[in-house]
Amino acid sequence: MTADIVRQPMPSDDAEPSERPVIEGIGLTKHFKVRAKRFGARGTVHAAEDVSIALHAGRVTAVVGESGSGKSTVSRMLARIAEPTSGQLLLDGQPVQLGRSVSREYRARVQLVLQDPFASLNPVHKVRYILGRPLKIHGYTGEDIGQTILHLLRRVALEPAEQFIDKYPHELSGGQRQRIAIARALAVQPKVLLADEPVSMLDVSIRLGILNLLADLRDREGLAILYVTHDIASARYLADTIAVMYAGRIIERGPAREITDNPTHPYTKLLLSAAPDPDAADATWAGARGAPPSLVTPPSGCRFHPRCPYAMPVCSERTPPTFAVGPAHGSDCWLYDSSAESSAAPGGAIP
Amino acid sequence: MTADGGRDLNRPVLQIQNLSVDYGMGDEPVHAVDGVDLTIHRGEVLGLAGESGSGKSTLAYAVTRLLRDPGVIVDGDAFFYHYPKDGGQPIKVDLLSSDKDVVRSVRWSEIAVVFQSALHALNPVLRVGTLLDDVLKAHNSQMTRRQRRARSIELLEMVGISGDRLGSYPHELSGGMRQRVMIAIAIALHPQLLIMDEPTTALDVVIQREILEELMQLRERLGFSVLFITHDLSLLIEIADTIAVMYAGKLVERAPARALFHAPRHPYTYGLVNSFPSLHGEQRQMTGIKGSPPDLRHVPSGCPFHPRCAHAMPECVTTTPPLIQVEDETGRRDVSCWLHDGRHSVPVELGISPSEAALSPGRVTAPALEDGEL
Numbered sequence: 001m002t003a004d005i006v007r008q009p010m011p012s013d014d015a016e017p018s019e020r021p022v023i024e025g026i027g028l029t030k031h032f033k034v035r036a037k038r039f040g041a042r043g044t045v046h047a048a049e050d051v052s053i054a055l056h057a058g059r060v061t062a063v064v065g066e067s068g069s070g071k072s073t074v075s076r077m078l079a080r081i082a083e084p085t086s087g088q089l090l091l092d093g094q095p096v097q098l099g100r101s102v103s104r105e106y107r108a109r110v111q112l113v114l115q116d117p118f119a120s121l122n123p124v125h126k127v128r129y130i131l132g133r134p135l136k137i138h139g140y141t142g143e144d145i146g147q148t149i150l151h152l153l154r155r156v157a158l159e160p161a162e163q164f165i166d167k168y169p170h171e172l173s174g175g176q177r178q179r180i181a182i183a184r185a186l187a188v189q190p191k192v193l194l195a196d197e198p199v200s201m202l203d204v205s206i207r208l209g210i211l212n213l214l215a216d217l218r219d220r221e222g223l224a225i226l227y228v229t230h231d232i233a234s235a236r237y238l239a240d241t242i243a244v245m246y247a248g249r250i251i252e253r254g255p256a257r258e259i260t261d262n263p264t265h266p267y268t269k270l271l272l273s274a275a276p277d278p279d280a281a282d283a284t285w286a287g288a289r290g291a292p293p294s295l296v297t298p299p300s301g302c303r304f305h306p307r308c309p310y311a312m313p314v315c316s317e318r319t320p321p322t323f324a325v326g327p328a329h330g331s332d333c334w335l336y337d338s339s340a341e342s343s344a345a346p347g348g349a350i351p
Numbered sequence: 352m353t354a355d356g357g358r359d360l361n362r363p364v365l366q367i368q369n370l371s372v373d374y375g376m377g378d379e380p381v382h383a384v385d386g387v388d389l390t391i392h393r394g395e396v397l398g399l400a401g402e403s404g405s406g407k408s409t410l411a412y413a414v415t416r417l418l419r420d421p422g423v424i425v426d427g428d429a430f431f432y433h434y435p436k437d438g439g440q441p442i443k444v445d446l447l448s449s450d451k452d453v454v455r456s457v458r459w460s461e462i463a464v465v466f467q468s469a470l471h472a473l474n475p476v477l478r479v480g481t482l483l484d485d486v487l488k489a490h491n492s493q494m495t496r497r498q499r500r501a502r503s504i505e506l507l508e509m510v511g512i513s514g515d516r517l518g519s520y521p522h523e524l525s526g527g528m529r530q531r532v533m534i535a536i537a538i539a540l541h542p543q544l545l546i547m548d549e550p551t552t553a554l555d556v557v558i559q560r561e562i563l564e565e566l567m568q569l570r571e572r573l574g575f576s577v578l579f580i581t582h583d584l585s586l587l588i589e590i591a592d593t594i595a596v597m598y599a600g601k602l603v604e605r606a607p608a609r610a611l612f613h614a615p616r617h618p619y620t621y622g623l624v625n626s627f628p629s630l631h632g633e634q635r636q637m638t639g640i641k642g643s644p645p646d647l648r649h650v651p652s653g654c655p656f657h658p659r660c661a662h663a664m665p666e667c668v669t670t671t672p673p674l675i676q677v678e679d680e681t682g683r684r685d686v687s688c689w690l691h692d693g694r695h696s697v698p699v700e701l702g703i704s705p706s707e708a709a710l711s712p713g714r715v716t717a718p719a720l721e722d723g724e725l
Contacts, residue, residue: 174643203582204623204627205626205639207626232630274559275560275630277585279630
């Protein structure tokens with residue numbers, strides 16, 4: 001299990017002696033400077049704060065959150081498109097030198113698939129060029145490029161591959177385009193695939209095809225996959241581990257089913273109760289009590305405290321660390337602080 | 352049919368008959384809507400589900416006469432029934448052949464539309480108060496300025512926005528608030544029908560839930576009917592009374608919401624229902640639907656779904672199935688599939704009894720019903 005994404009206060013004997021993560025971010029923080037004076041907002045957007053996340057070979061980790069929660073920023077930091085303001089990045093256990101130009105080796109290990117396959121593929125080039133270019137840049141030569149491209153197309157289940165290789169993006173459907181985008185990422189034999197909302201632009205009936213393809217790549221080829229999404233039901237379907245983000249922080253993480261079946265953080269509960277759920281028998285909606293905060297001036301302490309129905313004095317004063325609430329299941333919420341005599345016992349005051 | 356929970360399913364509000372809409376004329380028109388029959392009753396929430404290109408939005412634009420070139424209504428009728436307050440006989444308005452002025456008087460005062468992108472639907476240089484005031488002034492010339500202002504504040508508060516937001520411009524509001532303003536403008540004149548075209552698709556899930564809850568409360572209070580258009584079938588199950596599913600311009604199934612979800616009859620509906628992973632129960636492999644939605648310039652012959660259908664038969668390729676009425680204990684439903692014409696044996700997963708399915712909280716699956724662990 002990916003127990004080691006859970007930080008300090010977790011009892012260490014809970015963590016399995018799992019294999020080393022392929023890529024690991026420790027305390028990743030990203031601040032964006034806002035300079036637009038004419039909007040009167042001059043300051044810093046705290047897009048991601050102290051995010052620790054580890055991706056393991058043969059596992060899918062989902063990052064779930066609303067817009068502005070920082071989930072895409074996390075994937076972009078791991079892809080090193082956005083350099084972290086602070087924090088550490090380990091690739092195969094080796095620290096990555098941040099702040100320098102990204103090496104070709106890093107790019108060959110870590111690849112990113114973007115949300116919109118209508119925008120991410122250059123419309124003037126054929127599939128052969130789109131898939132051949134990363135191969136050429138990374139040193140493949142000569143005749144085997146054609147064969148490698150056909151093999152790539154088969155890996156993403158675009159068959160017969162010979163028919164697809166000379167098509168332009170506009171001749172393909174959305175699902176087929178997203179498969180090309182995934183094939184392009186796979187061209188350089190990465191160990192880590194970062195998929196940022198890979199299905200949200202696609203038609204409903206073909207989304208599962210892409211999710212199943214990602215599951216296949218995990219199972220057959222042992223890729224470490226990050227699945228960034230706003231759809232917690234699809235995260236439950238695909239992922240082994242789910243991390244829930246709110247206002248730039250991971251507030252709960254654990255095994256996928258554990259998060260959706262036994263959520264502990266009040267925000268995770270809110271998110272789950274808001275998700276469309278045709279299987280639930282007439283669930284009641286308690287209300288959302290406001291909206292996510294400004295990331296220029298985030299609330300002190302726990303960033304969810306202004307909206308939290310269980311907020312206590314400590315919540316606005318100190319940021320909660322991760323408390324263990326189950327095997328490999330951690331929750332950043334003071335309600336689960338078993339050392340505090342005044343706090344409510346988990347399961348007691350918490351419905 | 353019977354009246355059910357304040358909904359009067361005997362009295363139609365909007366009746367669409369054999370509606371066909373093409374884009375472009377000449378040799379190769381695209382048949383965006385192809386012979387659709389659909390009736391919305393008083394107080395009913397009708398969900399219209401379909402993927403992009405299925406014609407669901409075109410249908411809404413056509414019946415409100417908001418369709419722009421190159422869209423052409425080539426066939427069919429759409430009637431709106433206006434029920435007078437004193438309970439007299441309904442007045443029937445022909446939406447498609449009436450004069451533009453007649454349609455304009457009905458549109459918004461009787462049929463209001465909420466579009467997906469409120470940022471684009473609201474004029475960016477006018478304040479919220481002006482936008483509301485315009486609607487009231489255009490349709491209620493006897494209202495005074497003071498009355499209009501009071502009504503504007505009342506409307507904003509009905510959708511959960513404080514009245515002092517009258518002076519705000521659309522860009523000063525969040526996405527959820529903009530969509531709420533759209534709803535306030537839509538209900539300003541007490542319409543009998545609200546057409547909502549993907550009203551919450553661009554919003555976050557928590558805000559979506561808030562707006563839907565408010566909308567359903569307003570519906571209970573004001574009693575309007577809703578035509579709710581979305582690609583998100585899982586959302587419709589919770590809010591709609593009846594769901595109609597469109598595919599490639601055609602209506603493929605129409606049934607009571609729960610029956611449609613738990614016991615779909617059309618293979619496409621079945622595939623669509625099984626494209627939404629559940630939040631409960633075992634994590635099981637789901638397949639979605641093989642292939643892609645068709646290119647509307649080259650719609651497959653016969654049943655447009657046959658190239659993607661696991662049960663396709665020779666006649667599916669040659670002949671388009673009509674809407675066949677199927678009776679079960681949930682009442683009548685319509686399904687456009689040859690499997691249900693009485694001459695074929697219905698595959699197990701398309702013949703589940705809705706009452707059986709309702710006992711199991713899980714979803715209908717091909718081999719057996721999964722038990723939901725709630």
